[in-house]
Amino acid sequence: MAAHREHLRQHESSTHDGAPPGMNRPPLLPLAGTLLRLSLPLIVFAAIWGGLGKLEQQAREGEERQNISVFQRTAAQQVERLRSELGATRIERVADLRKLVARVLDSRRDARDVSLEIIDLGGDHPRLIYQDPDLRPSTMMYVEQLVIGQQRWLVEVSPLPGHYLLNPSQSVETLRWGGPLIGLLVALLVALLQSRGRSVRRQVLRQTSALEHMNHQLERSNSALQAEIARSTEAERSLRNTTTLQRAILDGSEYAIVSTDTNGLIELFNPAAERIFGWRADELVGRATPLLFCPEDELARLESRDGPGFFAMIDEARAGHAAEPREMTLRRKDGHEFPASLSVSPLHGPDGAIRGYLGIASDIGRQKAAESRIRFLAHYDALTELPNRNYLGQRLAEAQEQCRRRGEPLALLFLDLDRFKYVNDSLGHHAGDLLLQAVSRRFMTCVRAEDTVARTGGDEFVILLPSLPDRNRAIEVAERILAALRDPFDIRSQRLTISPSIGIALYPEDGDDAETLIKHADAAMYQAKAAGRNAYRFYDSQYARELSDRLILENELRLALERKQFVLHYQPQLDVYSGEITGIEALLRWQHPQHGLVPPDRFIPIAEDSGLIVPIGDWVLRAACAQAHAWRVAGLLDAPMAVNLSARQFDQPDLPEQIASVLEATGLPATRLELELTESLVMREPERSSDTLSRCKALGLTIAIDDFGTGYSSLAYLRRFPIDRLKIDRSFIKDIVDEPDDAAIAQAIIAMAHSLRLNVVAEGVESDAQLSLLRQWHCGIYQGFLSSRPLPGEALTALLRGMKAAGVAELAPPPLQH
Numbered sequence: 001m002a003a004h005r006e007h008l009r010q011h012e013s014s015t016h017d018g019a020p021p022g023m024n025r026p027p028l029l030p031l032a033g034t035l036l037r038l039s040l041p042l043i044v045f046a047a048i049w050g051g052l053g054k055l056e057q058q059a060r061e062g063e064e065r066q067n068i069s070v071f072q073r074t075a076a077q078q079v080e081r082l083r084s085e086l087g088a089t090r091i092e093r094v095a096d097l098r099k100l101v102a103r104v105l106d107s108r109r110d111a112r113d114v115s116l117e118i119i120d121l122g123g124d125h126p127r128l129i130y131q132d133p134d135l136r137p138s139t140m141m142y143v144e145q146l147v148i149g150q151q152r153w154l155v156e157v158s159p160l161p162g163h164y165l166l167n168p169s170q171s172v173e174t175l176r177w178g179g180p181l182i183g184l185l186v187a188l189l190v191a192l193l194q195s196r197g198r199s200v201r202r203q204v205l206r207q208t209s210a211l212e213h214m215n216h217q218l219e220r221s222n223s224a225l226q227a228e229i230a231r232s233t234e235a236e237r238s239l240r241n242t243t244t245l246q247r248a249i250l251d252g253s254e255y256a257i258v259s260t261d262t263n264g265l266i267e268l269f270n271p272a273a274e275r276i277f278g279w280r281a282d283e284l285v286g287r288a289t290p291l292l293f294c295p296e297d298e299l300a301r302l303e304s305r306d307g308p309g310f311f312a313m314i315d316e317a318r319a320g321h322a323a324e325p326r327e328m329t330l331r332r333k334d335g336h337e338f339p340a341s342l343s344v345s346p347l348h349g350p351d352g353a354i355r356g357y358l359g360i361a362s363d364i365g366r367q368k369a370a371e372s373r374i375r376f377l378a379h380y381d382a383l384t385e386l387p388n389r390n391y392l393g394q395r396l397a398e399a400q401e402q403c404r405r406r407g408e409p410l411a412l413l414f415l416d417l418d419r420f421k422y423v424n425d426s427l428g429h430h431a432g433d434l435l436l437q438a439v440s441r442r443f444m445t446c447v448r449a450e451d452t453v454a455r456t457g458g459d460e461f462v463i464l465l466p467s468l469p470d471r472n473r474a475i476e477v478a479e480r481i482l483a484a485l486r487d488p489f490d491i492r493s494q495r496l497t498i499s500p501s502i503g504i505a506l507y508p509e510d511g512d513d514a515e516t517l518i519k520h521a522d523a524a525m526y527q528a529k530a531a532g533r534n535a536y537r538f539y540d541s542q543y544a545r546e547l548s549d550r551l552i553l554e555n556e557l558r559l560a561l562e563r564k565q566f567v568l569h570y571q572p573q574l575d576v577y578s579g580e581i582t583g584i585e586a587l588l589r590w591q592h593p594q595h596g597l598v599p600p601d602r603f604i605p606i607a608e609d610s611g612l613i614v615p616i617g618d619w620v621l622r623a624a625c626a627q628a629h630a631w632r633v634a635g636l637l638d639a640p641m642a643v644n645l646s647a648r649q650f651d652q653p654d655l656p657e658q659i660a661s662v663l664e665a666t667g668l669p670a671t672r673l674e675l676e677l678t679e680s681l682v683m684r685e686p687e688r689s690s691d692t693l694s695r696c697k698a699l700g701l702t703i704a705i706d707d708f709g710t711g712y713s714s715l716a717y718l719r720r721f722p723i724d725r726l727k728i729d730r731s732f733i734k735d736i737v738d739e740p741d742d743a744a745i746a747q748a749i750i751a752m753a754h755s756l757r758l759n760v761v762a763e764g765v766e767s768d769a770q771l772s773l774l775r776q777w778h779c780g781i782y783q784g785f786l787s788s789r790p791l792p793g794e795a796l797t798a799l800l801r802g803m804k805a806a807g808v809a810e811l812a813p814p815p816l817q818h
């Protein structure tokens, strides 16, 4: 309000003197303002005064003119009377004349209001004949010439004093005084009106400003009102939403939600509660909890377990606190009891007082089952339900402790099912699983109650035999297990036979901690496998060391390829007669940083077992083809390059495509590549081998059967494969000179090969005598230390260059004479 008054004051002051509020007014401005305000009344005053003055003037002049005219008429009448009375008179003497005139004039003197003067103009000098004593000079004068008795008189008539005076009439007087008066009055009126106008304007301004202010306030309260309306609409909407949400939560909740009044009488029972407890809401509303849902003995149990227990939770809720959910047994309508999680919290009314309780319950039967399953799985294998590696560890630790105390040994049997992978691969994992379950059951029949059979991996089992009287007991169990698996299993209407390899480690002699014992039993198991499977072996530290060396080698082998530690050596194959090089065999070497050049026999079996042979073999193929191509391009040698293939390589379905891409990449023609495959390799799966070999042949490759003779396969049978040559294993060649049997075999092989139109290569020829025999038997090609050891690429390149330079085609020794 004060602000409004200030605003008004400023507004008024700015309206009065034109100066904006807050500015200092110059000192002349109030004066100018006053003058400005007075100017209109002054102008009005002056205008009225001036107007009425003019009117008065005109009236005065009118009256004057009227007086003059009356005076002149009166003067003319006097002159006329003189003329009429004296006109005919002859006057001789001036004195007489004066008398006459005096008589005429004096006789009516009282009746006249003018005075006369008569001047005789007849003489040389004008002569005053007559003059009224009360003649007074006046501005009003009537003069006429009068001829009397032939004398020319000038009659001058003047008004008598007090007559024809210019006294304004009453109305003129009124005008004279009325002008300023009226002007003043009107000016006052104007000033009054002005002041009134100003006051009205001020009033209007004040009212306008007040109205504006009110308007402003109205607007403000209007927008506040709008906001309030919006807020309340929003609140209403949100309330609606909340209500809908609450309804949706209640209806959609998977938890049973039950609300009661303070006496425990049910007010709300949601659909999940109906589902969980089997009651309908309309059956329960108004009935009392908790005995409806909670068996009495359960309440008693909770009481005894938790002290005030369940009721403590209710008490907590009563005290206004939401209680932690508790696990308890609840009862359905049909009497069935189930584990549940229940929480009770207070419901507060608008005044903050507790108006009831809210119970939220869920059936945790599944959760409990899952928990116990998890607990089970933490210790047991899901498939066989045997203890798992974890639990075995615990049992082993306990057993060790017990044995230590009693001074008894214990045995740990590590079992692996031989070729279990084939069952999985050929019959599928489900069959594999069924077999594992069946095997587990049979294992269980072989042990005592205090023994533990655990499954520690895919087809790996560990049997713990605590408190052994002696190691014979371990042997007994191992043999029992071997015997138990001897009978076939019926799995999905298939008869399957499976055998175990068993490694045995004894405590304390083979290790006094669980890890070592398991490791040594595992090593012994490998020994059993190496001994032909379906066997048991006790831990042998010597063997284990070798095994460990092998494992180390395998690990190093994994890195050898990327560390570029492989090299190829090349051994020429020669024509037995001419000594010319007819082919080259690429032989792999491992340039080991510590062990030096490692021969393939030491690492290729490991590479094959671990699958590393596939990338290694690919490298060999590329390197050999590239070398052969380089010799061809250099004009040093144009003979086929023979490369050994292992079973894993040969089993790759896209082997022909891989070879084709290597040939394309290196530029070597297919006719200059020979694949060497062992007899046993192609005989594993004859059909598949035949197919793969045909596809390789189709590329233009040469196929050789390596180590022929070691696999005892029929040559006639072998001929069904698309092969080009046979390589007689060096073990047959070795003694052909001294052993007639070996010689006979070698000779027979060569003869048969010839009959089947196959080339024959004799391997491992070390002496001239051997070569001589081979020539006799018409074996076309030989390979061996006699002509050359396998040489590094650079060495053979140098050799070939030397031969080329010397112009010789044959490699030593010089051809023998027949």
Ligand SMILES: Nc1nc2c(ncn2[C@@H]2O[C@@H]3COP(=O)(O)O[C@H]4[C@@H](O)[C@H](n5cnc6c(=O)[nH]c(N)nc65)O[C@@H]4COP(=O)(O)O[C@H]3[C@H]2O)c(=O)[nH]1
Pocket: 571, 586, 587, 588, 599, 600, 601, 604, 617, 620, 644, 645, 646, 676, 706, 707, 730, 763, 764, 765, 766, 783, 784, 785, 786, 790
């Ligand atoms: N005592 C004696 N030995 C001779 C004589 N001439 C050659 N040898 C040896 O006989 C083996 C011939 O190779 P293999 O039968 O294919 O037998 C090869 C082959 O089966 C395998 N191998 C070599 N390189 C590779 C390869 O790159 N891949 C695959 N998968 N296996 C390979 O390793 C085996 C052994 O190869 P190496 O140790 O190089 O042994 C070579 C060679 O050095 C001789 O006059 N006397």
